[in-house]
Amino acid sequence: MVLLDIVNVDVYIGNVHILRKISFNIEKGEVLGLIGPNGAGKTTTLKTIIGLLPLRAGKIVFEGEDISRLPARNRVGKGITYSPEDRRLIADLTVEENILLPCWVSGSMTKSMIEKNLEIVYKIFPEIKEFKDRKAKLISGGQQKMVSIARALVLMPKLVLLDEPIEGLAPIVANRLLRSIEAMKLLGIATIIAESNLRYVKQIADKIVRIERGEIKEVVKNA
Amino acid sequence: MLEITSLIVIFLNTLIYTVILALISVGLNMILGVLKILNLSHGVLLAIGAYLSVTFVRSFLSFGLPIYTTYIALGLAGIIAGIFMGFTVEPIILRRIYERVEIQQLLATFALMLILEDVIKLIWGPQSLVIAEPYLYLGNLNIGGISYPLYYVFLMVVGYFILLITYIFLNTTKIGRIIRSTAFDREISLALGVDVKRVYTYAFTIGATLTTLGGSLIAPTLSLQPGFSSEYIVLSFAVVVVGGLGDIKGAFIASLVMALARTITVMVFPELELAIIFIIMLLVLQLRPEGLFKGGR
Amino acid sequence: MVKTAYKCLIIYACLLLFGFFATRHLQYLLSLSLLYSLVAIGLVILIGYGGLVSFGQGAFYAIGAYSVGLLLKYYGFQNAEILLVLGVLITTLISFLIGLLAARTRKLAFAMITVAFSMIIYTLLVKFYHITGGTDGLRIPAVKLFGILPVRGRDLFMSMSNEYFIIITIFTIILYITEHVFNSPLSYALRAVKDAELKAVSLGISPTRVYILAFTYAGFLAGIAGTLYAFLNAHIDPLIAFWTTSGEFVFITILGGITSIYGVFLASILYLFLKTYLIVYTAYYWQFVIGFVILLLILLAPKGLSGIIFKVYIGRKVFRKS
Numbered sequence: 001m002v003l004l005d006i007v008n009v010d011v012y013i014g015n016v017h018i019l020r021k022i023s024f025n026i027e028k029g030e031v032l033g034l035i036g037p038n039g040a041g042k043t044t045t046l047k048t049i050i051g052l053l054p055l056r057a058g059k060i061v062f063e064g065e066d067i068s069r070l071p072a073r074n075r076v077g078k079g080i081t082y083s084p085e086d087r088r089l090i091a092d093l094t095v096e097e098n099i100l101l102p103c104w105v106s107g108s109m110t111k112s113m114i115e116k117n118l119e120i121v122y123k124i125f126p127e128i129k130e131f132k133d134r135k136a137k138l139i140s141g142g143q144q145k146m147v148s149i150a151r152a153l154v155l156m157p158k159l160v161l162l163d164e165p166i167e168g169l170a171p172i173v174a175n176r177l178l179r180s181i182e183a184m185k186l187l188g189i190a191t192i193i194a195e196s197n198l199r200y201v202k203q204i205a206d207k208i209v210r211i212e213r214g215e216i217k218e219v220v221k222n223a
Numbered sequence: 224m225l226e227i228t229s230l231i232v233i234f235l236n237t238l239i240y241t242v243i244l245a246l247i248s249v250g251l252n253m254i255l256g257v258l259k260i261l262n263l264s265h266g267v268l269l270a271i272g273a274y275l276s277v278t279f280v281r282s283f284l285s286f287g288l289p290i291y292t293t294y295i296a297l298g299l300a301g302i303i304a305g306i307f308m309g310f311t312v313e314p315i316i317l318r319r320i321y322e323r324v325e326i327q328q329l330l331a332t333f334a335l336m337l338i339l340e341d342v343i344k345l346i347w348g349p350q351s352l353v354i355a356e357p358y359l360y361l362g363n364l365n366i367g368g369i370s371y372p373l374y375y376v377f378l379m380v381v382g383y384f385i386l387l388i389t390y391i392f393l394n395t396t397k398i399g400r401i402i403r404s405t406a407f408d409r410e411i412s413l414a415l416g417v418d419v420k421r422v423y424t425y426a427f428t429i430g431a432t433l434t435t436l437g438g439s440l441i442a443p444t445l446s447l448q449p450g451f452s453s454e455y456i457v458l459s460f461a462v463v464v465v466g467g468l469g470d471i472k473g474a475f476i477a478s479l480v481m482a483l484a485r486t487i488t489v490m491v492f493p494e495l496e497l498a499i500i501f502i503i504m505l506l507v508l509q510l511r512p513e514g515l516f517k518g519g520r
Numbered sequence: 521m522v523k524t525a526y527k528c529l530i531i532y533a534c535l536l537l538f539g540f541f542a543t544r545h546l547q548y549l550l551s552l553s554l555l556y557s558l559v560a561i562g563l564v565i566l567i568g569y570g571g572l573v574s575f576g577q578g579a580f581y582a583i584g585a586y587s588v589g590l591l592l593k594y595y596g597f598q599n600a601e602i603l604l605v606l607g608v609l610i611t612t613l614i615s616f617l618i619g620l621l622a623a624r625t626r627k628l629a630f631a632m633i634t635v636a637f638s639m640i641i642y643t644l645l646v647k648f649y650h651i652t653g654g655t656d657g658l659r660i661p662a663v664k665l666f667g668i669l670p671v672r673g674r675d676l677f678m679s680m681s682n683e684y685f686i687i688i689t690i691f692t693i694i695l696y697i698t699e700h701v702f703n704s705p706l707s708y709a710l711r712a713v714k715d716a717e718l719k720a721v722s723l724g725i726s727p728t729r730v731y732i733l734a735f736t737y738a739g740f741l742a743g744i745a746g747t748l749y750a751f752l753n754a755h756i757d758p759l760i761a762f763w764t765t766s767g768e769f770v771f772i773t774i775l776g777g778i779t780s781i782y783g784v785f786l787a788s789i790l791y792l793f794l795k796t797y798l799i800v801y802t803a804y805y806w807q808f809v810i811g812f813v814i815l816l817l818i819l820l821a822p823k824g825l826s827g828i829i830f831k832v833y834i835g836r837k838v839f840r841k842s
Contacts, residue, residue: 076416337811
C-alpha cells in the first residue's frame with residue numbers, strides 16, 4: 001500500500017531549478033534510502049515533503065490525499081516528521097524539552113501517551129537519559145544528532161524523514177539506530193533516509209532511490 | 224548633600240523608571256525576537272494604553288463606582304488595549320510585510336505610527352487629559368521626612384508582578400517554550416508542527432499588552448498629551464540596543480542601567496537626561512556591538 | 521564627466537527658467553523640495569548603496585539650521601557665506617563622530633540608534649530653551665551673501681527670489697559633485713560591502729570605514745540642506761529634528777526608487793506639494809493621511825516590484841535616471 005507518492009515534482013529555490021520532475025514512492029512500513037552526492041537535492045527533497053519548500057509543479061500524495069499545498073504543520077499532524085541534517089535543536093531548551101516539543105505542539109496527546117512515547121525513544125537512545133536535563137547548546141554534535149532524531153520519532157509518526165542521520169553517530173549508536181528503524185517497520189512506520197553513500201543504508205533499505213543534480217537516476221529494490 | 228532620604232528617593236525613582244522602561248522594552252523585544260520586526264510604532268502602544276485608561280477610569284467614576292475600582296479600570300484598559308491592538312495590527316498589517324525587505328518593514332511600521340498617533344488625536348482630541356484619582360487616592364508615604372506618593376509603590380508592585388508572570392510564562396509553560404522555539408528557529412518550528420502564524424499573533428499581543436499595561440500604569444501620574452510617548456520609545460530603543468536585540472532578560476538589565484543613569488543625571492544636570500542614555504548606548508556599542516547579551520537575533 | 525556637466529547645466533537652466541516665471545510661493549516650495557532632495561540623496565547613498573537605513577538625518581538637518589541660527593544669535597555674523605561654511609563644517613564633523621560610533625552596528629540597531637540620535641537632538645533643542653528658544657524656535661534675519669545679496673528678497677532679475685537663486689545654484693553644484701561620488705571608488709566599495717561583506721573584506725575594503733565615509737557624506741548633505749533651510753525660512757524650530765521628519769526623508773528616498781537621484785528629486789516635489797495641500801485641507805490629521813498613503817503603497821506594491829517604487833535591489837546596477 002503506497003504511503004507517499006511523489007509525482008513529477010519541480011522545486012525552485014529562488015530562481016534556481018533544484019528538483020527536476022522527480023518521482024518515486026514509498027510504501028507503508030518501507031525503508032527507502034535516498035542516495036546521492038552533496039548538492040544532489042536530498043535535503044531539498046525532504047524539505048519539500050515536510051512542507052518547508054513549495055513545489056512549482058507536480059504533486060505529493062500522502063495516504064491518497066494530495067498534500068502539495070498543505071502547510072508544514074498540517075503535514076506533521078498527518079504523521080510526517082523531519083530530522084534535519086544540521087540538527088537544529090532549540091539551544092536554550094533542555095534536551096528533554098526539545099524532544100517533547102512536538103508532543104506539546106500536537107496538543108492531542110495525553111500525558112500517558114507522551115510518557116509512553118518518550119520511554120520508547122529512550123529505549124532507542126538510552127544515552128540521552130544521561131544528559132536529558134542539560135541545555136541543548138551544551139551537548140556535543142553527535143549527541144545533538146541523537147536528540148534531533150529522537151525528536152522526529154517521539155510522535156511515532158507514519159513517515160519519518162531523516163537527513164544524513166548516520167553522520168556524527170558512534171558506530172555502536174549508528175547500528176542501534178538502524179536496528180530501531182527496522183523495528184519501527186514492524187510498527188508500520190516508514191522511513192526515508194537521505195545519505196551520500198550506501199554503506200549503512202543498504203543493510204536495512206527496502207528500496208534505493210538514487211538522486212543526482214536534482215534528478216532521479218534510478219529506483220531499485222534492495223535485496 | 225546626599226542624605227539617606229535622597230538616596231532612598233533615587234533608589235525608588237530608579238525602580239519605577241526601570242519597571243516602566245522594562246515593560247516597554249520587553250514588549251518591543253518580544254516582537255523583535257519572535258516576529259523579527261522592529262516596530263517603530265511601539266511607543267504609540269504606550270499611549271493607547273494610557274488613553275484608554277482615561278476613558279475607563281472616567282466611565283467607572285461617572286457610574287458612581289468607588290475610587291478603589293479605578294485600579295481595576297486601569298488593568299482592564301491595559302489588557303483590552305493590548306489584546307485589541309494585537310489582534311488587529313498583526314493580522315491586518317504586519318502579517319503582510321514579514322517577507323518584505325527591512326526598509327519596507329521599517330517604513331510600514333513608521334506609517335503605522337503616524338496613523339495611530341492621529342487616531343489617538345481623533346478619538347481623544349488634542350488637549351491634555353488627566354486622571355489623577357487613582358494617584359491621589361492612595362495618598363503619600365512618609366519616608367524620613369520626604370513625602371512619597373504611595374501610588375508609585377503600587378505601580379512598582381504591579382509592574383514587577385507583570386514582568387514576573389511574563390518570565391514564568393515564557394520559561395515554564397508549554398506555550399512559552401513554543402514561542403521561544405519559534406523565535407529561535409522559525410523553520411524547524413514549522414517542521415515540528417508549530418502554527419507559526421498563531422504564535423506570531425500571540426507574541427505580538429503579549430508584547431503589545433506589556434506596553435499598554437505600562438501605559439495604563441503611568442497614566443495617573445502624568446498629564447497626557449499627543450506625542451508624550453516619544454520620549455519613552457527612544458529610551459526603549461536605547462535599552463533594546465544595549466540589552467541585545469531580542470533578548471528579554473537583557474532588556475530588563477539594560478532598563479535598570481538606563482534608569483539608574485537617568486535618575487542620577489536628572490538630579491545633577493537635568494537637561495542632559497535623554498542625552499545620557501544615548502551616550503551610554505554609544506559607549507556600550509563600542510565595547511560590544513551586539514549589545515550586552517546575545518539574544519534571539 | 522562632460523556628460524554629467526551637460527546634464528547639470530540643463531537642470532540648472534530649467535530651474536532658472538522656472539524661477540523667472542513662477543510665483544514666490546511656488547519658488548519657496550520648489551526650494552524646499554530641493555533641500556529635501558539633498559538630504560534624500562544622502563540617504564540614497566546610505567540606504568541604496570550601503571544598506572543602512574537612517575531615521576536620523578533630520579538631526580543633521582536641524583544641526584545645520586541651528587548652527588546658523590545660534591552663530592547668528594551669539595556671534596552676530598553678517599556674512600551668509602561664513603555662516604554657511606561654518607554650519608556645514610559643524611554638521612559634517614558631528615556626523616563623522618556619530619558615524620564613527622554607529623558604523624559598527626547591524627542594520628536594525630543602526631536604525632534604532634539613528635532614531636535615538638534624532639530625538640536626543642530634539643530634546644536638547646527643546647530643553648535648552650534659553651539658548652535655542654525651545655519650542656518657539658529661532659528667528660533668522662536675512663543676512664547678506666558676499667556682502668551684497670540678502671539671502672531673502674527680490675533683488676534679482678524678473679520675479680526670481682534671492683533665496684531661490686541661491687538654493688538652485690548650490691543644489692546644482694552639489695548635484696554635480698555627488699554624481700562624481702556616485703561613480704567614484706566609494707560607491708563601488710559601498711556596493712561591494714552591501715552585497716557581500718566578507719568578500720569585500722578580502723579585497724581589502726574595510727566595511728566600517730566605508731560606512732563611516734558614507735554616513736559622513738550623508739550628514740554633509742543634510743548639513744548643507746539645513747543651513748540653507750535657515751536662510752530660506754525666516755524661522756526654525758526643533759520639530760525638524762523630530763524623528764518623523766527623518767521618516768519623511770526616508771519615505772522620499774524610497775518613493776524615488778532608492779538609488780536614483782532624479783527619482784528622489786521628483787519624489788520630494790511630489791511629497792511636499794502633497795503635504796502642503798493636505799495640511800490645508802485636513803489641518804489636524806494630515807499625518808494620518810500620509811501614513812495611510814505610505815502603508816497603502818507598501819502593502820499594494822507586490823514584493824520585488826520592478827518599477828519606480830521600492831526597487832531595493834537596483835544597488836547592483838549603475839546609477840541611472842529615473
